[in-house]
Amino acid sequence: MNSLRGAALFAALAAFAGLALADTPGAAPGADPNPAGTGSIRGRLTIAGTTEHRRYKVAEAVISLSGEGLGSAPAAPDAPSATLDQKDITFIPHVLPIVAGTAVEFKNTDACMHNIHAESDSNPPFNLGLIPGKHSQRVFAAAEVVEILCNVHAEMRAWIVILPNRYFVQPAANGEFRLAGVPPGTWQIRAWHENFPPTTQEISVRAGEESAWSVDFDKSRHINR
Ligand SMILES: [Cu+2]
Secondary structure: OOHHHHHHHHHHHHHHHHHHHOOOOOOOOOOOOOOOOOEEEEEEEEEOOEOOOOOOOHHHOEEEEEOOOOOOOOOOOOOOEEEEEEEOOEEEOOEEEEEOOEEEEEEEOOOOOEEEEEEOOOOOOEEEEEOOOOEEEEEEOOOEEEEEEOOOOOOOEEEEEEEOOOOEEOOOOOOEEEEEEEOOEEEEEEEEEOOEEEEEEEEEEOOOOEEEOOEEEOHHHOOOO
C-alpha cells in the first residue's frame, strides 16, 4: 500500500472510531452501540470510594487507552480544533482532553487582561498575553499533560491532556464512563486526575463484549495544587 493510501485509510478508520466514541444515551434498550468487530469498556471512577467531594470533581478526570495497534494520532485530527476560554477569571474548561495534533484556540472573553503560560515539555512552551476580546491559536503535536497558568491571576489554572489517539472519555458527575468502539486487543488503560498520581493497568477488549474497569483514587496520595 502506498503511503498516501495508507494515510487516507488511517484517517477514515480514525474518523470511524471518533464517531463510535460518542455514547448514545438515546439508543434503544438492548441495541449494541459498538460497530461490528469492536468492544467497549464501562466503569466508574471514584475517590476514596465516593464521588461526593467538595474539593475534587471526578468529571475532570480523563480515562484513556494506549498501545501499539490503537494507532497514533493522525496528522489532521477529525476535530482539528478545541477552545480554552478565559471567562470570569476562570479557564473554561478546567480540563481539556484532545488528540495530539489538535489546535487549541485560547480566548479572552473577560474585560481584563489575561496571560497564558503553558508549562510544556514535549510541546514548545509559551507565555503570551491576551488582551480582552483577543484570541490566539497553538497546535499541540505531542502527547503529554500540559499545565496552563495565567500569570495575571494566580488562582487560574487549567490542564490540556494531549492523548495519542481518540480512545478517551471523561466520567460523568457520578463517576460513570463508557468507551465504545474500541478495537479488540490488550491495551493500557489510564486514569488521570490533577490531584492524584495517574493509574495505569492492562485491559483486554473483545469484539462484541463489554469489559469492566473501575478505579478508585487513594485520598492519602492527594497532590496539592
Ligand atoms: Cu488571568
